[in-house]
Each structure stands twice: as C-alpha cells, then as structure tokens.
Amino acid sequence: MQPNPVFLRLGPITIYWYGLLIISGAMLAAYIASKLSSRNGHDPEIAWNLLIVVLLTGILGARIYHIISSWDYYIANPGRMFGLQMSGFGIYGAVLGGLLGVWAFAKYHKLRFLEWADYCAPGLILAQAIGRWGNFFNQELYGPPTDLPWGIYIAPGNRLPGLEGFERFHPTFFYESALCLIGFAILLYLARNWKRDRLWGDIFFVYGLIYPVIRFFLEGYFRPDAWKIGNIPAAQIVSVVFVVFFGALLLIRHKHQRPSMLYTPGEPWVPPAPEAAGD
Numbered sequence: 570m571q572p573n574p575v576f577l578r579l580g581p582i583t584i585y586w587y588g589l590l591i592i593s594g595a596m597l598a599a600y601i602a603s604k605l606s607s608r609n610g611h612d613p614e615i616a617w618n619l620l621i622v623v624l625l626t627g628i629l630g631a632r633i634y635h636i637i638s639s640w641d642y643y644i645a646n647p648g649r650m651f652g653l654q655m656s657g658f659g660i661y662g663a664v665l666g667g668l669l670g671v672w673a674f675a676k677y678h679k680l681r682f683l684e685w686a687d688y689c690a691p692g693l694i695l696a697q698a699i700g701r702w703g704n705f706f707n708q709e710l711y712g713p714p715t716d717l718p719w720g721i722y723i724a725p726g727n728r729l730p731g732l733e734g735f736e737r738f739h740p741t742f743f744y745e746s747a748l749c750l751i752g753f754a755i756l757l758y759l760a761r762n763w764k765r766d767r768l769w770g771d772i773f774f775v776y777g778l779i780y781p782v783i784r785f786f787l788e789g790y791f792r793p794d795a796w797k798i799g800n801i802p803a804a805q806i807v808s809v810v811f812v813v814f815f816g817a818l819l820l821i822r823h824k825h826q827r828p829s830m831l832y833t834p835g836e837p838w839v840p841p842a843p844e845a846a847g848d
Contacts, residue, residue, distance in 0.1 A: 571724050572706045587703030594699035595624055598692025605688045605760055609834060615678070616688065623670040623689070630666015634659030638796040638803065660697060660784075661807050667693070683770030690776040691756040697780070698749035704742035712739030712791035719743075729794055741791040745783060752779040767832040768822055777815030781808035 577584040603616035636643050638659060671689060675682040704710035708727040714720075720737035728735070756779070760772050785808035788795050795802035822830065 571722065572708065574706045586706035590703045591696075591700045594696030595620060597699065598689065598696040601692035601695065601757070602685075602688040605691070606685070609684075615680070619671065619674050619685070619689075622674045623667045626670030626673075627663045627667035630669070631659050631663035633666075634662020661804065664693070664780075681769060683773065686770060686773035687760065690773040691753055691760050694749050694756060694776060694780060695753040698746045698753060701742045701746040701749070705740070710742040710745075712741040712744075713793055715739050732793070739791050741787060744791060745787055748783045749780070752776070752783065755779065764832065764834060766823070768826055768830045769832055770822070771819065771832070774815045774819050777811055781811040784808045785812075
C-alpha cells in the first residue's frame with residue numbers, strides 16, 4: 570500500500586496529513602500544558618496563548634535547521650529557503666526554536682521560564698510521536714532495506730539513491746514514534762508525581778536526556794539519509810552535546826540548589842516585587 574499524503578482537498582485548498590498531524594500534536598501538547606499548569610494555579614488560557622508563539626518560533630527554528638543541513642542545495646536555490654511551498658524541517662531546530670519562544674513569552678508575561686518549560690515537556694515529546702506519522706504519509710524517514718514482516722513499502726520515486734532495487738524498508742518513523750510515546754509516559758508520570766527534591770526545570774532537562782538518546786540510536790542504525798559531518802551523523806553529535814549539557818545541568822543544579830529553585834506545587838510563582846527606591 571502506498572499512502573496518500575493528501576488528507577483532504579476543498580477546491581483550491583489542500584490539507585496534507587503531515588501538517589494536520591503536526592497541528593494536532595501541537596494542540597494536544599498545549600492541552601497537556603494547560604492541565605499541568607492549572608494544577609499549580611495558573612489560568613489554562615496561558616498555555617493556549619503560548620501555543621501560538623511556540624508554533625511560530627518552532628517552525629522557524631525547524632526550517633533553519635533543515636536549511637543548514639541541506640546547505641549545498643539551498644545556496645544554489647535560495648528562493649526555496651522560505652515560502653508557502655517550503656518542505657523539510659528538523660526536529661532539533663523545532664525544539665530550540667520552540668524553547669526560545671517559551672523563554673520570550675515567559676519573560677514578556679513575567680512567568681518563570683523553567684516552570685513553563687516543565688509544563689511543555691511531556692506534550693512536546695507526545696507531539697513528536699504524533700508528527701512522525703506524517704513521514705509515513707510522505708514516504709520518508711525510513712531505514713535500510715529489510716525482510717522483516719513490519720517492513721514498509723516505499724514507492725520507487727521515493728527511494729534513496731542506491732536503494733532503488735529494494736521495496737521494503739525499516740519504518741524508522743514508527744520506531745521514533747513508539748519510543749517517544751514511552752518518553753511521554755515517563756515525563757507525564759514525573760510531572761504529576763515527582764514532588765520531593767524536584768527543582769523547576771527538571772522535567773524539561775529529563776526530556777533533554779530522553780529524546781537525544783532516542784535520536785542517537787536511530788541516527789546510527791536507521792537513517793541512511795542522515796546529514797553527516799565527516800562520517801558521523803550530525804544529529805548524533807547534537808545528541809551527545811545535549812545529553813552532556815542537560816545531564817550536567819541536573820547534577821550541578823541539584824548540588825547547588827537554592828530555595829527559589831525548589832518545585833512548589835499548588836500555587837503559581839509570582840516574581841519578587843522590585844525594591845522601593847530610597848529617599
């Protein structure tokens with residue numbers, strides 16, 4: 570079976586599965602963030618307003634990452650970098666862009682950045698699990714050829730150079746989706762039940778360990794189309810950097826924690842009032 574990438578056509582309007590799944594995942598992530606934040610006394614509408622900002626910055630970051638990964642092509646075709654018909658996005662770019670959006674939103678509205686990063690983390694990895702199914706409909710993000718019964722058929726026009734003689738391939742998108750669902754279950758459990766010795770930011774930092782480990786494994790064994798620096802997939806390099814960075818943050822912050830860093834369930838954080846000027 571060859572899937573159709575188009576979900577629906579309404580006259581001149583075409584709705585693609587890929588876009589529909591990304592938007593659906595983002596909305597579900599916002600719903601989860603609204604529920605987690607409301608447990609701490611926040612207005613659930615904050616998460617939905619944040620969604621708009623994160624979608625914009627996340628898409629921009631994802632696009633920039635993809636352009637960098639395919640620089641030779643885009644330097645020869647600069648008109649294809651941005652536009653209504655652009656295709657190609659990078660998850661790591663989406664995460665970094667979305668995180669920048671959360672930071673800007675929190676700063677503008679005087680919210681605690683790491684608190685809101687925690688609220689977003691479980692929904693983020695769930696959205697990734699859902700969005701990966703867009704690769705199924707686009708016949709992309711598949712692995713090396715396989716004879717295993719769950720191998721997926723890839724049409725000749727979508728096969729990578731050198732793999733034209735094969736029909737069935739590892740469903741890399743499915744492997745990542747399934748692993749992200751496990752990551753979602755772990756993060757949601759921690760967000761709802763981890764109270765003792767927890768610091769603001771811990772849930773997002775755990776995400777910063779889980780997803781890079783998933784990506785490191787898949788890039789090394791199931792991505793024949795991986796963007797490489799030398800002979801090493803670039804995403805594996807980024808994954809190692811993220812694991813070291815977030816792992817160090819967890820250890821250092823817990824070793825040198827301050828009372829203001831401790832997770833306090835039940836009440837929203839209020840920034841300290843500025844000190845009055847002396848006479």
